[in-house]
Amino acid sequence: MRRIAEPFQDTPGGLLPALHAVQDALGHVPREGVPVIAEVFNLSRAEVHGVLTYYHHFRTEAPPRHVVQVCRAESCQAMGAEALMAHVQLTLGCGGHGQAHGSRSADGRFGVEPVYCLGLCASSPALAVDGEPHARMSPARFDALIAEHIAEQAEAQA
Ligand code: FES
Structure with missing residues (x-):
């Protein structure tokens, strides 16, 4: 997860493209990845969680088959x-x-x-x-x- 998010670390507003990249790679953004992403962007877990749950596009569970x-x-x-x-x-x-x-x-x-x-x-x-x-x-x-x-x-x- 860190490997996917880090390339966006220095991009202004990089959190959203990082979340998209994680979902594209894994099919969802696992809840356990929130602390890792928060650390990469120097944000609180609550801030990352807030963005993740605000947009309906993002899934925190693997999609059904x-x-x-x-x-x-x-x-x-x-x-x-x-x-x-x-x-x-x-x-x-x-x-x-x-x-x-x-x-x-x-x-x-x-x-x-x-x-x-x-x-x-x-x-x-x-x-x-x-x-x-x-x-x-x-x-x-x-x-x-x-x-x-x-x-x-x-x-x-x-
Ligand atoms: S109302 Fe158009 S397909 Fe159902």
């Missing part, structure tokens, strides 16, 4: 997005229905996030699995989709 984004914008809402979100969360073990900022499974394998329009309004409800959008989604279609997606990923890694 698979992210499902469920559209909760108007057209999808009208076509059952709430029930779809509840089903996705239950199926993937990602916490309670109605969480505004997303949730993740206990094993960190899955994350579920709300998204506001995937550009598939005419074919609502829609969701995206690891960035790939899918329209006319139903609980049954989601179950088939996620099973197929996981099987493909496992095959690709074998």
